[in-house]
Structures are given as C-alpha cells and as structure tokens.
Amino acid sequence: MDLEIEATARKQGSKKRQNKNKKEAMGEQQPKSLWEYGVPDTTTGALSSIVRPTVNVVNFELKxxxxxxxxxxxxxxxxxxxxxxxxxxxxxxxxxxxxxxxxxxxxxxxxxxxxxxxxxxxxxxxxxxxxxxxxxxxxxxxxxxxxxxxxxxxxxxxxxxxx
Structure with a gap:
C-alpha cells in the first residue's frame, strides 16, 4: 500500500513527460490517435487533384x-x-x-x-x-x-x- 500516492503519481507523470521530451528531441514521432488519421494533411498540398511535378530550380517563381x-x-x-x-x-x-x-x-x-x-x-x-x-x-x-x-x-x- 502506497501512503504517498499523490507523490508517486507526480513522479510517474514526470518520468513520462521526460521520456516524451527525449523521444521528440531524438526525432521519434508519437503515435497518432485514431481521429488524427482521418484529418487530411493540408501542409503538403496533398488535397489537390493535380500532382505538381517537382522543380529543381533554386529561384523558381510564378509571378x-x-x-x-x-x-x-x-x-x-x-x-x-x-x-x-x-x-x-x-x-x-x-x-x-x-x-x-x-x-x-x-x-x-x-x-x-x-x-x-x-x-x-x-x-x-x-x-x-x-x-x-x-x-x-x-x-x-x-x-x-x-x-x-x-x-x-x-x-x-x-x-x-x-x-
């Protein structure tokens, strides 16, 4: 029986946060929740019906x-x-x-x-x-x-x- 249950819970929470921060610093991705898989990634332009060919020109711009x-x-x-x-x-x-x-x-x-x-x-x-x-x-x-x-x-x- 743990008489200091609140202190133990704080220590465990602190360890979890430290582990999470270490994983993020090392570039490891956290597992996604189920609803996150249904949300489209709007940062990549992946919602477009047009696949834009890659352009390997440094200063490419359409004015x-x-x-x-x-x-x-x-x-x-x-x-x-x-x-x-x-x-x-x-x-x-x-x-x-x-x-x-x-x-x-x-x-x-x-x-x-x-x-x-x-x-x-x-x-x-x-x-x-x-x-x-x-x-x-x-x-x-x-x-x-x-x-x-x-x-x-x-x-x-x-x-x-x-x-």
Missing part, C-alpha cells in the same frame, strides 16, 4: 502578375463557354513563360487552377486527390467534362430556334 493574367480569362464551366478556346488561350499564355530546367507540364499544371472559377473549379477540386500528373491527362479530362455540355447547349439552342 503574381502572370497568375493574374491567367485568371483574367477564366472559365466558369457554363454551357455557353467554349472549353476548346479556353485551352487554346491558356496554352498561348503559358507559352509566354519559359524557365530553364522547368518543364512545360510543371508550369501548366501549377497555373491551370487559376484559369478556372465556379463550377469548373469545383470539378477540378472534386476529381480526387492526385488524379492528374500530366498536362495531357488534365486537358483531356477537362475537355471530356465541359465539351459535352457546350455541344448539348448548342444543339438545344439550334432546336429551339428551328423553324
């Missing part, structure tokens, strides 16, 4: 003015918008920027989300984590999604105005 230039001509995913002309315009703008040792895919994949708004941006976000790792895959999925809507709207309009 805010260029991002604004891309954003000015954004597509909302409406039926009357043409996704083919949006892609063509986007590629023309991206061709303005050339950075040594940075692939066109890396630039395009980083900039494309800025060219979307509304439903189109929601579509990109909802496609699933890590779905697009090349520009070709992203462009094809985008056209499949939005080109069908444009053609349907055009045909519906033609039928409605047919005499």
């Amino acid at each position: 805010p003015q260029f991002i604004q230039f891309i954003s000015n001509d954004s597509l909302a995913g409406l039926a009357n918008e043409c996704p083919v002309s949006h892609i063509a315009s986007f590629l023309e703008k991206c061709d303005i920027v050339k950075i040594n040792n940075v692939s066109e895919d890396a630039i395009r994949l980083r900039l494309f989300p800025f060219s979307l708004r509304g439903r189109a941006r929601e579509w990109l976000r909802d496609e699933g984590v890590g779905t697009f790792d090349t520009w070709k895959k992203l462009a094809m999925a985008f056209l499949v999604k939005f080109l069908g809507q444009e053609k349907t709207a055009k045909l519906r309009n033609e039928l409605a105005t047919f005499q």
Whole structure:
C-alpha cells in the first residue's frame, strides 16, 4: 500500500513527460490517435487533384502578375463557354513563360487552377486527390467534362430556334 500516492503519481507523470521530451528531441514521432488519421494533411498540398511535378530550380517563381493574367480569362464551366478556346488561350499564355530546367507540364499544371472559377473549379477540386500528373491527362479530362455540355447547349439552342 502506497501512503504517498499523490507523490508517486507526480513522479510517474514526470518520468513520462521526460521520456516524451527525449523521444521528440531524438526525432521519434508519437503515435497518432485514431481521429488524427482521418484529418487530411493540408501542409503538403496533398488535397489537390493535380500532382505538381517537382522543380529543381533554386529561384523558381510564378509571378503574381502572370497568375493574374491567367485568371483574367477564366472559365466558369457554363454551357455557353467554349472549353476548346479556353485551352487554346491558356496554352498561348503559358507559352509566354519559359524557365530553364522547368518543364512545360510543371508550369501548366501549377497555373491551370487559376484559369478556372465556379463550377469548373469545383470539378477540378472534386476529381480526387492526385488524379492528374500530366498536362495531357488534365486537358483531356477537362475537355471530356465541359465539351459535352457546350455541344448539348448548342444543339438545344439550334432546336429551339428551328423553324
């Protein structure tokens, strides 16, 4: 029987804290609780449907003015918008920027989300984590999604105005 139960509890708690601090100092990770496994890691950009290629250039930066230039001509995913002309315009703008040792895919994949708004941006976000790792895959999925809507709207309009 322990007559000094409070003192014993304090000593044991102190030892646990010291061991925890030692493990943290040595770089060991503490085990996660169950709810922590369900929380997405927002620090790595892992929530994006676009896998951004690594860039091994020291001073790689896409200037805010260029991002604004891309954003000015954004597509909302409406039926009357043409996704083919949006892609063509986007590629023309991206061709303005050339950075040594940075692939066109890396630039395009980083900039494309800025060219979307509304439903189109929601579509990109909802496609699933890590779905697009090349520009070709992203462009094809985008056209499949939005080109069908444009053609349907055009045909519906033609039928409605047919005499």
